[in-house]
Amino acid sequence: MCSKRKTCHGGPSQQEQGSPAIANEVFVIDEEVSHLTRLKSEPSERTRACLHAGKSHISTFKLLSSRESNRSGFGRFSSADCSYALRKHLPVRGPWCVDSMDCAAYISQFSSDGSLLIAGFRGGRIRIYNADKKWKIHKDINCKSLRWTVSDIALSPDQQYLAYSSLTPTVHIVNVQNALKQSHANITDIHEGLNFSAADDESSFGIFSIKFSKDGHELVVGNSNESICIYDLGANKVTERIHAHVADVNAVTFADESSDVLYSGSDDSLCKVWDRRCHKSAKPVGVLAGHLDGVTFIDSRGDGHYFISNCKDQTIKLWDIRKLSSATKEQVGRQTQNVHSDDQLWQKSTVPNYMY
Template sequence: MEDHLNNNRFSSADCSYALRKHLPVKGPWCVDDMDSEAYISQFSADGSLLIGGFRGSHIRVYNSEKNWKVHKDITCKRLRWTISDIALSPDQQFLAYSSLSPTVHIVNVQNAVRESHANITEIHEGLEFSDDDDEFSFGIFSVKFSKDGRELVVGNNNESICIYDLGANKVTERINAHVADVNVVTFADETNDILYSGSDDSLCKVWDRRCHKKQKPVGVLTGHLDGITFIDSRGDGHYFISNCKDQTIKLWDLRKMSSTTKDCTPKAYEWDYRWMTYPSEARYLKHPYDQSLATFRGHSVLRTLIRCYFSPMHSTGQRYIYTGSSDQCVYIYDVATGKVVEKLRWHGSIIRDCSWHPYLPTLVSSSWDGYLVRWEATEDDRDPSMLRTGKQRMHPEGYTMSFVL
């Protein structure tokens, strides 16, 4: 009872219990409308900023506390095809962006320059991740700041993980991590010691930077039957989730990982997720050595590296998992039951990314229809500014590309 009475405020547990019943499912309302595909939508750690990344060499930073006004408008440098990933430094001072090249660029998002044209109105410092021994110019799929802001870690289509020391201005670690593209790499918790990686070789791996054998993972998690598109850590050093081209999300516990790779059941089908539908016969296949705690099905992972996340701790107690989907919906799953509790429908094309505000019941989704939109729990459904069905743009037919992210 004391928690209820202290300062006339509810405890964090009470807040979480109350807020998790109010999901951001009303709307949507437009945050931005661009003429190129929206690949990324990410809130800052405190929720004050939203970053949107678009295929046309464009990143916009929005102030969510000032009616979603553009805080910084960034025209990027030396992009190959699209922005593949973005990362905001822990102090929210610098933004790193990557593309299908071995260079990550850094831009200051807190200075007075609002219109940031690379190396015209503002310097976008380039960090080179390639090495003299690299046989080809690789592309970077995933970039993350370390929790202390001193390092950048990337996953790439050179089958490796690279760690860049920002103070020393060089790559200090190269890990030959997988036998296929490394689509995602991320830190496990608030320390910088443990990394998770996911690859097109269907494996999730765990790396401990304190170990002497840095080229060998401390654990492998087997269970997916196709390429991993994204990983999100629960932040507790134990649990994480992975999205996969086998059309599932899996929940993992590090305490169940193995030290060796168990052979996967050979595929009884051939397909290319960039342009084909998922084979119906493949939906019923199961890995004989599946180590996952739970499997979530319903959404679809096609055309691009679609992302999934735990819902915020503050407002939901991480009770939910949410993900974009190639069927133009945002799916919200209950972690405990595995059931789809909500499907957010409005977009006219693939939703590659989405982001739940860390403290408020607001969710932003980004789609290949060019829209960034927000979903709310408490807004008025009769608000005339709410986007209506029929306003969507369908993704152009016959869309082709050499790479699909």
């Protein structure tokens, strides 16, 4: 069809341009392309009918709720639903290289307002980039007392202090808002060390996860000692220890601004909910079973109801703690007995040495 419209110069001839048949043919093609584009960028008609949406906008939340309740009868998104959801949320630019280092980038996170990007590298370096100033380096930190890598980083709510951990029982805190761009431990900045070891415990452990409370007065950590520890920065001591899991605690966070409720995730595949107001029982107020391998990261919505978890089984789950599982202790035990607890922190990293 196209070859009949081409001249030796690659375009339609003057006669063809004025032909009603050709014009009609081009119009039909445009209509087909437009129709296919709409099919690939709008929810399917079946989804619209289930949600009684007509031609109105459908929120991603409604799409997800409909899928979870299987209102469409498919049990999954159609290709049109996927395209509709993805085009609303996926970035359309990038990726581009922000920095290049001679050691692997192990962990990174944005500040709460998105203005800063903090990255931790295996070579004992942490760099803070200013996203509002074309990713210029805001702070370049040489870490103190590091073992193998920076295992986690946490920025205080006021964005003045950065806490970083390694595979040791010590968390270091450095002021990231002072005038000096270069920060060397105990030279240009004081990297205050907070010891999470018990006074009567000579065993060593590594810290995998660290978070500030919403008011910035406390730190909570998860460690290879299968425990959760809470440090009061004002009192300068560990105030609570909870033997939380039967494997490494890879992720911890506060549920909301009250800091009374904690979430934890472990290599035992379980997520647990802890209420500090009844912590003396050393028992969780809820156990969330569903992952098939170790939980690597959790993050709270901040409302005390929802949090999200990432797992080595290649799934991400959204949890509502108001609907805790009714699984018995025996069922949970059967689920976790075959879980692999191979710790990737101790294996050779294959992560590229780039920050995107």
